[in-house]
Amino acid sequence: MNSVANVRLASLTDAEELSRLNQEFNGGVKRSPAKIIEHLNINRNEWIAVAEISGRIVGFGCAQSLYSFCYDEPYGEITELYVEEAARRQGIAIALISCLEENLRKRGVRSMRVLTGRRNAAAIRTYEHCNYVKDDEQMLKRNLED
Template sequence: MSKYVRWANEHDAEILTVLNHEFNGVELTADEVENSLSSTNELIALAILDDQPVGFACAQCFKSFCYRDSQGEITEMYIKETARRKGLATLLLSFLEEELRKRGATEIKVITGMNNAAALKTYERSKYVKKTYVVFQKKQ
């Protein structure tokens, strides 16, 4: 079993549309994903298992005047059901953490559902500490 993580690129647009639909039900076209890949500062990593893309994770690095250092945030992470429990989520986390560190982030936040036990366990094993934030969301 070979497993690794690499940066996603425009050639991955088709598989990213499939993985994203499985993850959150949003239907995007490959053209939309390709345009996003070429026009955003979002970091998108792809998990590969036996030469097949089986997951992805996204991150952002940003600077606010409110803080001395850059802030990192891992915003999305998904591994296909058949590829779970093989260490790919941890590989994705490490890969993104390293890049965020290179970009000056001294703190990284991850947001996940409070009932997502597998994700919570993964983040805790990776030394993330649970905080007590409340997130509000509003559709415009």
């Protein structure tokens, strides 16, 4: 495990750095720190973990707890995971995953899911290192603005 990075849940004061990292990761229009703060204040089913080195945030991960009347317990889903290139291969992604899992476990989550690109070999190796296994489900998607 990484002894240099401090991994913790995000706070409102992290909004500017989350905006920067999200832009690096997802591209597109940059999310304003004000929108990120608003989101942090209202979404009670999402956890955002950050990793910082020497006071600078170098990575983040997001996970949701999802509930359905069909199941007795909620399940968790890691929706985002990003570490700056210069900070990779130091155990930071694994520490972010662990932080998210621990916080979801406290909410009653007993099983986790993650979606990543089939060709994202580095991410797949990281998740497999954390004991995630491939299953036979297929993701389908549709844009509702069509």
